[in-house]
Amino acid sequence: MRTRLLAATLAVLACGTAEARTTVTIACGSVGIEAELCREGAEAWAARTGNAVSLVSTPPSATDRLALFQQLLAARSGDIDVFQVDVVWPGMLAEHLVDLSEHIDRATIGAHFPALVSNNTVSGRLVAMPWFTNAGLLYYRRDLLEQHGRPVPTTWAELEETARTIMQAERAAGRARMWGFVFQARAYEGLTVNALEWLDSHDGGRIVEPDGRITVDNPRAAAALTRAAGWIGTIAPRGVLTYGEEEARGVFQTGDAVFMRNWPYAWPLANAEDSPVRGKVGVAVLPKAEGGRHTAGLGGEMLAVSRYSTRLEAAVDLVRFLTSAAEQKRRAIRGGFNPTLAPLYEDAEVIAANPFFGELREVFMAAVARPSDATGARYNQVSAAFYNAVHAVLSGDAQAGPALARLERTLTRLRRGDRW
Structure with a gap:
């Protein structure tokens, strides 16, 4: 069943060198510039590390994407290493996700908006890293x-x-x-x-x-x-x-x-x-x-690593890279994606591209999360x-x-x- 579902729904596209040590599979958003920016970031990581990345094309509907992820994770599938998850999904998927606080240093985690870190922490486990945020x-x-x-x-x-x-x-x-x-x-x-x-x-x-x-x-x-x-x-x-x-x-x-x-x-x-x-x-x-x-x-998207990944170290490193300040800055300027790191709301290039970011920084830092x-x-x-x-x-x-x-x-x- 899972094999047929993947064959029918997913198109996997590889990036990186043929000699790469490890191939990490990531499921990002699949619509417009969101998919493009994910691919560019993944390719940059692959070039930097010598690894390779396979991008999974997922359904455009968040509801359909969640259903697909739930089926894969319930089957303990290691087909996808890194998942892009909606802000309200961590609680629903937590049992299947790696505790990233065991792999990413405290200072790096603490640099992100506290509301998002709290939202992504389930039963004391950080199951996703903030990637970009939204607020009403x-x-x-x-x-x-x-x-x-x-x-x-x-x-x-x-x-x-x-x-x-x-x-x-x-x-x-x-x-x-x-x-x-x-x-x-x-x-x-x-x-x-x-x-x-x-x-x-x-x-x-x-x-x-x-x-x-x-x-x-x-x-x-x-x-x-x-x-x-x-x-x-x-x-x-x-x-x-x-x-x-x-x-x-x-x-x-x-x-x-x-x-x-x-x-x-x-x-x-x-x-x-x-x-x-x-x-x-x-x-x-x-x-x-x-x-x-x-x-x-509070709205936004996070990056999580599957507990069933056989490429844990490389998958975590990809998440670390994609959620870094440099990558979030690039995404903010190119695509208008709200960073999850406060200093970027004072960055001149980010503000030039998105004039209201600086004025409303506090909104994004203290947004109220749904009770997921x-x-x-x-x-x-x-x-x-x-x-x-x-x-x-x-x-x-x-x-x-x-x-x-x-x-x-x-x-x-x-x-x-x-x-x-």
Whole structure:
């Protein structure tokens, strides 16, 4: 079964010299410049070490890629040595991954953002090294804020008032399609991230805390969701209930929204030559609640080594090279990938390519992680229960308090006694 799966799904391409001592196989992302940059980095490592690298072409869908990795690892296959893993996968795959803290020195590990190191540490084992990161950001129409004499909002109340005021003024001027705020509210993983940002900015917890406690049923979390539900049909279109990242970007980039929550990838697209809002967009940290804190949902990709690799030393060295400062700098400049090393946010060449990196360094350093570390293999079920409950509140089908009480009971049933 595993052999047929690999034959049908994977195309393995070799880099390096025929006389190489060791061939390491790595599974990277397979779309666009992500695959290209991985290949370039792997080839550079091969040339430096005299080893060789085989790149595995994986499915473009993260869901399909995870399923493939889970099948290979469950079979204890050594066919892939190094895996590119999503930020929420370490807890699900941890039992099959090498503890990199036993192979990479503490100073090298400690140079990466603490939130990512913590996210990748499962039961005291560092199962993946940070490679690049993402965090949720607030995009805004700089020209409209200037035109209407409004500062960039720092609280949700300020965003609501500014969004409403500018939306109404623009509609009165004939732009009937203008909305105040768009974000990701479809019932999917993106809503988990958005809603976690709302909770954290209200000091409403992480759904499940790092020690495994279920804390989602609390008044501050309920207040956060009640506030967000109030946006639907007022400053946000009802259609936002079906929006993912690209739907939100489509509305914002066509000029029909004042504010947007999205990931950093939207920046070069919003400023592309054919973008209607080119040169009119600003980026800021997401708002906070009164008395709360600024926050951002953590995203990104990591590199992990399979426990079943027969080329452990070389595989770890490849991970060490690809996650190094020099390689992360190259990827940031060429592809806009956010580094996981703080000094690169002060590097002149990196900032020239990505102007908002320096201003928002603290956002990327302190982003809030989804509770995949605490919930492990059950994270997908936890996330689905959470985003479905949130979607019911946003849709008006449930009140926040009762919905969160039901959610906590569901999560308690998912947890096996006092353990996940």
